[in-house]
Amino acid sequence: MVEHRLGRPEPTRIVLTEEGPALVSGPVELELPDGSRVRSDRAVTAVCHCRRSKRYPICDASHRRKVRQEGREA
């Protein structure tokens, strides 16, 4: 929680993106259903929303649209 300079706490801002992760400001600690915790010290953390991340709960851009290119290599 970020303290406002007059002493009133500022709300935590979470940006929900359309295609990908939720963006959370400041260092965060994420608790998973099994009780394990993942910490991120970044100024902004992208939290995976689509469950496709291989680094869940942290986004790894796996939500991107993929276009298959068939083999042109020998």
Added chain:
Amino acid sequence: MTGTLDRPRTAAPELPTPRGPLSGAVVAALRGDPVPAVDTADADPYGDDLQLALHCCYELHYRGFAGVDDDREWDPAVLGLRRELEQVFLAALRADVEPGDDVAAEVESLLVEPVGPGVRGVSHHLQRDGTLGQLREYVAHRSIYHLKEADPQAWVIPRLSGPAKAGLVTVEHDEYGSGRPERMHSTLFAEMMVEIGLSDAYGAYVEQAPGATLAEVNLMTLCGLHRGLRGASVGQFAMVELTSSPGSERLVKAMRRLGCGPAAIRFYDEHVEADAVHEQVVRRSVLDPLLAAEPELAADVVFGIRASSLLAERMGEHLLGCWERGTTSLRTTPAGSAG
């Protein structure tokens, strides 16, 4: 290849060996020798000679060179040469890049990830069946930028204002380790170099870097140093941040397959997550507010994206072409010429 002990990491590098009349003139100017007249009319804008000449001019604004007076940075003779070189380089890029001003469509096209056996790329090759030697070559090429990672883009900060500036600094701050020097991306890169048996001395591989490698970094500095190219600078920055996450994942896999150690893997591993966030911040907090404030920059943002893509493709083709022919992608220098 050498380890870390020859030179401290902060030492200024030696002046490189000239590769033709243009780099010869710049090196002469930096040494304080008489500068021969140069003719850029027939110069290859992406070639070894012009790109090394430009690299030497630009390095004065970063770490300088051993034995070269710091005041040369603002020497009119050097600046005059630099201007001529920049004009040739920029004119070639403007001619070779298709103009456009639809930034949203451009970004969208970068966010599509080609997959499958037909995709041609350096990171794809290294993940599939590249050798450790090829991986080390790739890292040596990349060191020209990554040992000063984020520095060329820092020039653009004072040219922006308001939300776009705040957004860009958020990403830059992360590149610089968010206040922790041991997490600076340039530091992580240096540690990777040492772990795979390369020298992490600043500029150690300039002598072996071909024009195709130097051109990518020269574009970053060109756009950073010219306020008039601030849109292109942001476009170049966006291109890197939007495209590097999947490539970094492939390089992590390549390093694991080749048995590299944890410090080597950490650099690209960090970039998988970092650039997944940076992609979002660049789109929402840099590009959107920049174009809202200065919509006339759209064409230059697209130019920055396409010019950096073009140079990245040229460099990738150089590496893959050399490896397919079974040769090294680095320049082989005569013994004793490396200073």
